Amino acid sequence: MNKVLVLHGPNLNLLGTRQPEIYGHETLEDVNNSLYEQAALGGWEITCRQSNHEGELIDLIQAARLDGTAAIIINPAAFTHTSVAILDALNAFEGRVIEVHLSNVHKRESFRHHSYVSLRADGVIAGLGSQGYRAALEAVMQAAA
Numbered sequence: 001m002n003k004v005l006v007l008h009g010p011n012l013n014l015l016g017t018r019q020p021e022i023y024g025h026e027t028l029e030d031v032n033n034s035l036y037e038q039a040a041l042g043g044w045e046i047t048c049r050q051s052n053h054e055g056e057l058i059d060l061i062q063a064a065r066l067d068g069t070a071a072i073i074i075n076p077a078a079f080t081h082t083s084v085a086i087l088d089a090l091n092a093f094e095g096r097v098i099e100v101h102l103s104n105v106h107k108r109e110s111f112r113h114h115s116y117v118s119l120r121a122d123g124v125i126a127g128l129g130s131q132g133y134r135a136a137l138e139a140v141m142q143a144a145a
């Protein structure tokens with residue numbers, strides 16, 4: 001079965017209560033449940049993980065290299081703008097990488113305009129809220145069909 005890994009970076013565990021005017025009212029559990037449903041309909045195996053720790057995200061990306069994961073959908077959150085280490089880990093992963101941001105980072109503070117992860121991402125979705133994750137999953141499943 002095709003496998004996809006969804007990674008959520010720091011503070012995304014607070015979705016629904018963290019600045020809802022920017023990040024929306026859905027919780028991370030709501031978002032993940034809709035992705036589990038969508039993946040099941042498409043016949044894909046999906047794992048969704050969140051971590052506040054850069055090293056843990058890197059470990060999960062490294063594990064995905066070895067377990068047959070076809071694609072990673074990642075919202076690296078603040079690590080987007082700081083983490084060469086996450087970029088390096090993604091560069092060592094051979095499948096597809098889609099970067100997702102709930103907010104339109106380009107409309108926000110200038111420090112959010114640069115993404116290390118975009119240097120590796122095959123696609124980037126920003127500003128569509130949680131719909132961005134579902135669009136990314138759709139794209140991953142379509143590409144493999």
Ligand code: DQA
Nearest residue numbers: 075076077078101102103112
């Ligand atoms: C974010 C945007 C980042 O700049 C921010 O640090 C986040 C979330 C988004 O989904 O819009 O934590 O990745």
